[in-house]
Amino acid sequence: MTTSTTSTTKTGDVAAHYDGSAPTYHEQYDEQRVTESAEYPANLFRLRMVAGLLKEAGATSAYELGAGEATPIIRLHEDLGLRIAASDLSPEMVRLGRENLVRHGLDPELLVELDIQDTEAVAAEQSRRGTFDAVLALGVIPHVEDDDHFVEAMSGFCRPGGTLLLQFRNSMFSMFTFNRPTREFILDELLVDVPPGFRDVVADDLDQRLAVHLPPRRTWEKDAPAYDDILARFHNPFELADVVRRHGFTDIRFHWYNYHPTYPMLASRFDPAEYRQAQMALEGDASWRGMFLCSAGVIQATRA
Ligand SMILES: C[S@@+](CC[C@H](N)C(=O)[O-])C[C@H]1O[C@@H](n2cnc3c(N)ncnc32)[C@H](O)[C@@H]1O
Numbered sequence: 001m002t003t004s005t006t007s008t009t010k011t012g013d014v015a016a017h018y019d020g021s022a023p024t025y026h027e028q029y030d031e032q033r034v035t036e037s038a039e040y041p042a043n044l045f046r047l048r049m050v051a052g053l054l055k056e057a058g059a060t061s062a063y064e065l066g067a068g069e070a071t072p073i074i075r076l077h078e079d080l081g082l083r084i085a086a087s088d089l090s091p092e093m094v095r096l097g098r099e100n101l102v103r104h105g106l107d108p109e110l111l112v113e114l115d116i117q118d119t120e121a122v123a124a125e126q127s128r129r130g131t132f133d134a135v136l137a138l139g140v141i142p143h144v145e146d147d148d149h150f151v152e153a154m155s156g157f158c159r160p161g162g163t164l165l166l167q168f169r170n171s172m173f174s175m176f177t178f179n180r181p182t183r184e185f186i187l188d189e190l191l192v193d194v195p196p197g198f199r200d201v202v203a204d205d206l207d208q209r210l211a212v213h214l215p216p217r218r219t220w221e222k223d224a225p226a227y228d229d230i231l232a233r234f235h236n237p238f239e240l241a242d243v244v245r246r247h248g249f250t251d252i253r254f255h256w257y258n259y260h261p262t263y264p265m266l267a268s269r270f271d272p273a274e275y276r277q278a279q280m281a282l283e284g285d286a287s288w289r290g291m292f293l294c295s296a297g298v299i300q301a302t303r304a
Pocket residue numbers: 011014015018043065066067068069072087088089090093114115116117137138139140143144
């Protein structure tokens with residue numbers, strides 16, 4: 001009982017956060033503002049990457065879970081000619097997304113309100129829409145508690161042989177940040193099975209070495225919970241790949257974005273334009289380095 005009340009509240013907070021960000025959400029996909037927007041436009045690089053992967057896979061249709069106000073899925077439709085459909089938890093995202101679809105000459109019913117954690121509603125949406133060449137969830141799994149349930153829900157929209165693209169916040173990035181998340185990763189994940197006495201000594205040592213007061217909690221002016229106040233989990237790429245594999249997917253590949261040319265606490269030592277150029281120059285690097293230099297990644301997999 002307590003768990004379900006807590007989950008409902010958390011889901012409500014997530015919806016309220018995205019209701020609050022919905023009116024300006026499209027701005028991050030403005031190609032003209034890529035060098036001067038206040039926030040680094042990481043999601044624009046993600047969208048470019050996803051478009052490239054779908055093109056390479058030869059996808060002709062795609063379903064997006066947690067599609068926001070539909071700017072990315074509309075762009076994929078326009079650039080790649082995909083048949084699309086989508087859903088999202090936030091009523092305001094869905095309202096604005098439907099207006100967005102109409103502005104682009106598309107049927108507003110292509111986007112519906114849906115909580116991916118609601119098994120019955122997901123099953124009804126799956127039987128209404130059928131399966132697609134690709135299923136996407138970008139920026140969504142951080143906000144849910146049950147990864148298995150999430151991937152199972154994605155799987156139901158994907159035809160056999162189709163492509164899954166699943167974005168996650170990368171917990172390995174903490175190995176390059178030298179701050180509080182580094183401490184948490186080492187103590188709670190890496191050393192999880194060592195004797196408590198060893199962990200205690202490491203904990204004391206890390207408190208001396210790391211900037212454990214960082215990162216600061218992000219706040220915003222809006223009358224809604226800020227991103228750092230809602231459930232927004234990081235995932236270990238290897239563990240998430242295991243979840244994806246468990247649900248019948250093969251050919252698993254990682255792709256990385258939101259590169260950092262220094263650890264974030266050093267960024268203020270550089271000219272912002274120079275720093276952004278250095279970040280952007282790294283986007284698209286397909287080497288192993290992304291697993292440590294990137295705060296986010298995308299798992300690509302094929303449904304068996
Ligand atoms: C970071 S935004 C990403 C939006 C879009 N996918 C994009 O790439 O721009 C995350 C979206 O996931 C949605 N979301 C969060 N939890 C959800 C859930 N349980 N079911 C469906 N959508 C959810 C939010 O409402 C929000 O619009």
